Each structure stands twice: as structure tokens, then as C-alpha cells.
Amino acid sequence: MKRKGILFVLSGPSGAGKGTVLGRVIKEVGGLALSVSVTTRAPRVGEIDGIHYHFKTEDEFMSMVNNDEFLEYVAKFKNKYGTPKAQVREHLENGTDVILEIETKGAANIRRSFPEAVLVFITPSSYEELSRRLSQRGTEDEKVRALRLKIARTEYKSLRKYDYLAINDDLDECVKTVSAIITSERAKRKNNLELAEKLINIE
Numbered sequence: 022m023k024r025k026g027i028l029f030v031l032s033g034p035s036g037a038g039k040g041t042v043l044g045r046v047i048k049e050v051g052g053l054a055l056s057v058s059v060t061t062r063a064p065r066v067g068e069i070d071g072i073h074y075h076f077k078t079e080d081e082f083m084s085m086v087n088n089d090e091f092l093e094y095v096a097k098f099k100n101k102y103g104t105p106k107a108q109v110r111e112h113l114e115n116g117t118d119v120i121l122e123i124e125t126k127g128a129a130n131i132r133r134s135f136p137e138a139v140l141v142f143i144t145p146s147s148y149e150e151l152s153r154r155l156s157q158r159g160t161e162d163e164k165v166r167a168l169r170l171k172i173a174r175t176e177y178k179s180l181r182k183y184d185y186l187a188i189n190d191d192l193d194e195c196v197k198t199v200s201a202i203i204t205s206e207r208a209k210r211k212n213n214l215e216l217a218e219k220l221i222n223i224e
């Protein structure tokens with residue numbers, strides 16, 4: 022039986038440092054395909070179409086919805102975000118592990134369609150620290166920051182659905198934690214059935 026890829030889902034409130042952690046983990050762990058989401062939101066400075074997101078109009082997004090091209094999608098902050106199905110399926114079928122960085126509702130939907138997915142929640146160790154980081158970031162005005170904090174509180178309510186909690190107070194430590202999670206999942210026997218059976222059957 023050919024090994025299927027493992028689907029890793031990374032979530033965490035805005036300001037938790039998911040993007041930075043993810044970038045480092047992908048470099049350090051290797052063999053992970055990052056799913057590039059589709060969004061209707063405008064690109065931020067430095068964001069590149071096809072790398073950070075596939076930036077689409079509302080009409081283009083809705084036509085993808087109608088064509089059943091998303092594994093999951095949500096509306097958030099007046100924008101829509103979705104995980105394209107084809108690419109993720111193809112990688113998993115080929116045995117490549119895939120990592121998605123999505124918010125909690127999307128993660129819950131992934132859990133329903135892929136019960137085996139490994140859900141990791143990244144957060145600073147306190148709400149106060151999260152609030153402080155959002156103030157420092159300075160990319161959003163005060164109203165948006167307050168909204169992001171409110172959403173963070175609702176995202177914390179979904180924590181029970183997650184398999185792992187990765188604390189991001191120290192970037193290096195958090196990268197180590199997430200990398201260790203990936204390495205451990207890869208080492209599980211159920212993810213190495215072919216080899217395990219071969220070894221069992223040696224006479």
C-alpha cells in the first residue's frame with residue numbers, strides 16, 4: 022500500500038506568528054507542500070500573487086465555489102478565503118505531506134472531510150501577549166485590531182478540535198515544536214504501513 026501524504030493544518034489568531042513559523046518550518050523540515058489559498062482580499066505590500074495567495078475577484082471566487090473547486094472556504098473580515106482542492110488531493114495521493122495555514126472554521130471543515138488531518142494551533146502563551154503583538158504590528162488601525170482580538174477570542178473556543186498546541190513566545194522554540202510534531206507524525210507506524218508490513222513478513 023503506497024504511503025499517502027499527511028495533511029497538516031496550522032491555525033492560530035492573527036498576531037500569533039503563524040506565517041513566520043510556517044516559513045521556517047517549511048525550510049527546516051523539508052518535503053512539505055504548502056497549499057496556496059485563494060482570497061478576494063487585496064494584496065498587502067510585498068505579497069505576490071501565486072506565492073502568498075491566489076488573488077481573485079469576488080466573481081472569480083464564486084465561480085470556483087460553484088465549480089466545487091474548494092476543499093473548504095470561509096468569509097472572514099469581509100473577504101473570502103478558500104483552499105483549492107485539486108492541488109492538495111494530488112499531493113496527498115502522491116505521498117507528499119501538505120500543510121495548510123487556515124482559520125478555525127476552515128480547519129473544522131477539513132477535520133470533517135479528512136478525519137486523519139493533524140491540527141496544530143499556534144498561539145502566544147497569553148491573550149495579553151497577543152494583544153501587545155497586534156498593537157506593535159501597526160499594519161491595522163485600532164478598529165481592525167479590536168476586531169482581530171474579538172475574533173481571536175472566538176478562535177480560542179475551537180481549541181478542543183486541535184491535536185496540538187504550539188506556544189509561540191520564542192520563535193525558535195515554536196519552530197522546533199512544530200517541526201517535532203511533523204517528524205513524529207511521519208514516524209507513526211500507521212503512516213509507514215508498507216515498511217512495517219515488509220519487516221513483519223521477513224522469515
Ligand code: 5GP
Pocket residue numbers: 032033034035058059062093094095097102103104105122123124125126127128
Ligand atoms: P490574512 O488576511 O491575514 O492573510 O488571513 C486571515 C485569516 O484567513 C488567517 O487566519 C488565515 O489563516 C486565514 N486563511 C487564509 N487562507 C485560508 C483558507 O484558504 N481557508 C480558510 N478557512 N482560512 C484561510
